[in-house]
Amino acid sequence: MKSHDHFFGRLEGFAVNEKNHLTLNSLDLVQLAQLSDRPLYVLNELVIRKNIRAYRQALSTYYPAESHIFYASKVFLNLGMCYLLNQEHTGLDVCSEGELFIANQTDFPHEKIIFHGNNKSQSELEKAIDANIFAIMVDNACELEDILKISESKNAITNVMIRINPVVEVDTHAYIATGVRESKFGVPIDDPSTWSLIELAFKSPFIHFKGIHFHLGSQITELTAYSQAIKKIISYIKRLHDKCIHVEALNIGGGLGAPYTIADQSLSIDGFIKELCQGICEEYQLNNLELPKLMIEPGRSIIASAGCTLYKIGHIKGDRSEILYAPVNGGMSDNLRPSLYQAEYSAAIANKMNWDGPTQKYKIVGKCCETGDVLIQKITLPQCSPGDVLVMFVTGAYQHALASNYNKHTLPGVLLVRDGAYEWLTKEQPYSDLIQHDLVPLHLRGRDKNLND
Ligand SMILES: Cc1ncc(COP(=O)(O)O)c(C=O)c1O
Structure with missing residues (x-):
């Protein structure tokens, strides 16, 4: 061999x-x-840094407006990783109080943190609101009500984005597909209550409605689902625009797959961003809209191969x-x-x-x-x-x-x-x-x- x-x-x-x-x-x-x-x-530290820089480089090449990278901390997080991300001027996507706690131990800038989760606790919402983070990614109507109540009681204006499920076919393992009808995450694009939710966020004096989020899933190596989702979401944004609801930011989630075996297809970070940005720019142009701040939440594609x-x-x-x-x-x-x-x-x-x-x-x-x-x-x-x-x-x-302590194996x-x-x-x-x-x-x-x- x-x-x-x-x-x-x-x-x-x-x-x-x-x-x-x-x-x-x-x-x-x-x-x-x-x-x-x-x-x-x-x-391998150099590979992590190189991948982050590849995202930054590609975004600045293919996206003519402002863009932000939020590393998905669920993928791998500890103190050193937070410091490294901060050195690389990268934001952080957290989805639990524990992840926020780790970020806080390193004084990670709150304005570079977004908070996800399909069942955020009161304590998590309060912590995110107190920290005045970049945005809470709202998963559902009840969560928005909780945010409204907490913000009002604190006389705070909370930054939120709404997580919309674009309902497309995603070619990945069922357990890691999130943009599909059966997903527990977000609100479906074709559900009328999604519109009311956005209107409520937009009109509330205690909310700064920043925009829309979608995430299709993970280990995605084929971009058809992205182009379908981009079309659906941007035409939705156009309808919001026509009702004078301004979407200043569009968060397209994470998802780029990593090759694990010789048989796996691989798509470079550059190729991935190029195709997504071209699709987004085209749709915005077609709809005669001004480009939004583009946000992306990569995880696996930054650190898997490192x-x-x-x-x-x-x-x-x-x-x-x-x-x-x-x-x-x-x-x-x-x-x-x-x-x-x-x-x-x-x-x-x-x-x-x-x-x-x-x-x-x-x-x-x-x-x-x-x-x-x-x-x-x-x-x-x-x-x-x-x-x-x-x-x-x-x-x-x-x-x-x-990792777990199953059978009491130490980590x-x-x-x-x-x-x-x-x-x-x-x-x-x-x-x-x-x-x-x-x-x-x-x-x-x-x-x-x-x-x-
Ligand atoms: C909301 C959200 N954003 C980003 C990611 C990161 O995805 P990936 O590691 O595939 O880039 C995930 C993970 O599935 C996620 O749930």
Whole structure:
């Protein structure tokens, strides 16, 4: 197996050293893997920055009016990431009080934060209103009423945008399609109450109605749904305009997919933005409208390809003639995507690059007590032995964010690599964390307690 057969050839920063080990930014991944007995998430800082800059560059090339990028923090968020985003002059899309809390710990500018969510709590709304963020993305009529009441009680004017579901066919996994009729998010474009909701926001003295938001879903690699949504939403904006309701901002959500395997189609950030901006500009021109502030909320396309996960192989199981089980020291507790929505990945054995020995088909399984804990259903790799380092590629998005303590596995640490050096971005979770919030009621402390006592 020659190195160029591997998917990693399409990714930035990877190479093979004289020991035939896989390296990332000149760091030997076999050595890095020895830093922990748990899996390790590794992020390449330069790729994150490059992707953000690619968005900025494309927007300034193809969109002639003002534009803003709000990184979707659900994808991966910690303190270091907030600082990095701020250095890159990028806004933040949060969807919970927890995400807002993390941003606040870094003094992230409130005017660069937007707040999402289909069931925001009173406390979340109050915090967002008090912070006077760029805008709350209103999901439904009851939420707008709550915002009105809170704003009135505080004598505040709250910035809002309304999340409209454009109701189009979206070509992605059903669990991550949001612009479809069945979605729980936003208000449907063809529902008359959506119009009343916008009118109410527009007329209220306690609301600054900034505009419209839509988000089609995630891991989208084909743009037909975008052009349909853009047409529908802009013709809706034209109808609002004709009733003197001004839409100053249009937020087109996130959604650009990342290639995870050699078979996956890939669309560059530049190509994606070019096509969307051309579509938007054309529709605005056709409708004789002035271009709005354009907002975009990318997540996966910024950080997925910047990440990889290092695992160690355990004892191989199975009959040599079939697909063998290769278990790793992690699993669905650090990467839920394969079990949640059959996501596929590529991998390599970092200590067996340029391999000319025997190869074998493996099913890469985790160590969680679930039959569905399979990370890769079938992959051909150099014949594996316990201790080999398996690198799974493109794991920067929705992995650490979806990780859990299932089976009481501790959460892996996150390493940030840059210029041949690494630093911890999040330390590995200690076992003491697993019990830090447990309390033992007094009556449970003694031994041999009789239930009738
Ligand atoms: C409202 C909203 N915006 C942005 C995103 C980010 O999407 P992606 O990571 O596909 O760019 C999501 C995630 O699905 C989302 O729900």
